[in-house]
Amino acid sequence: MKNNNGNTKLILLHPYIQKQAGIGTNRLWLLALVSFFTLAFLGTLIYSRDSILTSSSPPVSSAPSSSFPDKHVNNHNHQPLPATVINTLIHYTARSNYTYHMLQPDIKIVADVLRKCSVPCNFLVFGLTHETLLWKALNHNGRTVFVDENRYYAAYFEELHPEVDAYDVHYATKSSEMKELVATAKEQARNECRPVQNLLFSECKLGINDLPNHVYDVDWDVILVDGPSGEWPNHPGRMSSIFTAGVLARSKKGGNPRTHVIIHDYYREVERVCGDEFLCRENRVASTNMMGHFILERADPNTFEFCGKRDNRTSPTS
Known part of the structure; x- marks a missing residue:
């Protein structure tokens, strides 16, 4: 490199500077590697947790055959009023x-x-x-x-x-x-x-x-x-x-x-x-x-009379 007087000067890079640059690059690579393995570990952990919960949860019961949208019905816990x-x-x-x-x-x-x-x-x-x-x-x-x-x-x-x-x-x-x-x-x-x-x-x-x-x-x-x-x-x-x-x-x-x-x-x-x-x-x-x-x-589908010929003295009782 030349100075203002036209003389050429030789500039030498000190080995310490090169060493510092190399250390910074290595740290960046190390940080990236640690981050990758951390994210991979967290992903595996979350997936395993969801799989365990899914396999241990009871199956969802199917809707009643009538498909009646009545959320107030409880057919599994019939407790009559006192x-x-x-x-x-x-x-x-x-x-x-x-x-x-x-x-x-x-x-x-x-x-x-x-x-x-x-x-x-x-x-x-x-x-x-x-x-x-x-x-x-x-x-x-x-x-x-x-x-x-x-x-x-x-x-x-x-x-x-x-x-x-x-x-x-x-x-x-x-x-x-x-x-x-x-x-x-x-x-x-x-x-x-x-x-x-x-x-x-x-x-x-x-x-x-x-x-x-x-x-x-x-x-x-x-x-x-x-x-x-x-x-x-x-x-x-x-x-x-x-x-x-x-x-x-x-x-x-x-x-x-x-x-x-x-x-x-x-x-x-x-x-x-x-x-x-x-x-x-x-x-x-x-x-x-x-x-x-x-x-x-309940009547037969082929019934075409509302009232039959049964004896009026015999009526249903329940």
């Missing part, structure tokens, strides 16, 4: 100041049927009423579904009580049309209004076919008809709910072959006539002024 709790709930519900409520003897009919279920009951209720929360409570750990004519009230009730499963349905009938509708259903008993059928695909005017699909897949053990309204001629009346209850009971695929169907306000003409026509007198096991209690058997 009698004192049941009696207390009935006592205070029956003594409510609410104008339209069931009397204690009528509530007890439903409660006794639910109590006799050996497994959690599948309980279908037509009508959101003063007793709704009571029915939900009495069917402890069971599946309880409510069907109501008022879509806004059904949505409001579910929002107020998220544990309740409620659906709305549109009724295209009137109480004043009862005789014509019953006659037509009997005439079409071999076609659209068959006693055994999948109502989801039915065109029978008395058949309720617009509920969610999974409702039709459930084998209902108890059906309570306490809706829709039917006090006046222009009200929907309970022709459809009684007809539908009868078809659901006869069309069961599994479970208990018998279904309890209970009609409230049995003193009224629509309830009594439709009960006799579609649930049948020979299936009636008890009745009061307010309640009609029927037990229906």
Whole structure:
């Protein structure tokens, strides 16, 4: 290298500098190597932990055959309510100041049927009423579904009580049309209004076919008809709910072959006539002024008569 005077100078690199540069490079390689083995060790450790947890975890149970989206059902821990709790709930519900409520003897009919279920009951209720929360409570750990004519009230009730499963349905009938509708259903008993059928695909005017699909897949053990309204001629009346209850009971695929169907306000003409026509007198096991209690058997798919020729003196007992 030349200086300003044009003279050439020789610059020698000291061995110490070269040594320091070599040491820095070695340290970098060592650090990279240590980091690689550390990451490899952590990866192996995490993978081994996940494998152990997966192999030791119990298998996930399959969904029930009905595929019913009811997270409140507990079929594995059926603990019926103590009698004192049941009696207390009935006592205070029956003594409510609410104008339209069931009397204690009528509530007890439903409660006794639910109590006799050996497994959690599948309980279908037509009508959101003063007793709704009571029915939900009495069917402890069971599946309880409510069907109501008022879509806004059904949505409001579910929002107020998220544990309740409620659906709305549109009724295209009137109480004043009862005789014509019953006659037509009997005439079409071999076609659209068959006693055994999948109502989801039915065109029978008395058949309720617009509920969610999974409702039709459930084998209902108890059906309570306490809706829709039917006090006046222009009200929907309970022709459809009684007809539908009868078809659901006869069309069961599994479970208990018998279904309890209970009609409230049995003193009224629509309830009594439709009960006799579609649930049948020979299936009636008890009745009061307010309640009609029927037990229906699962029927053969080729059955085309709602009521058979059995001796009225022999009725089901359980």
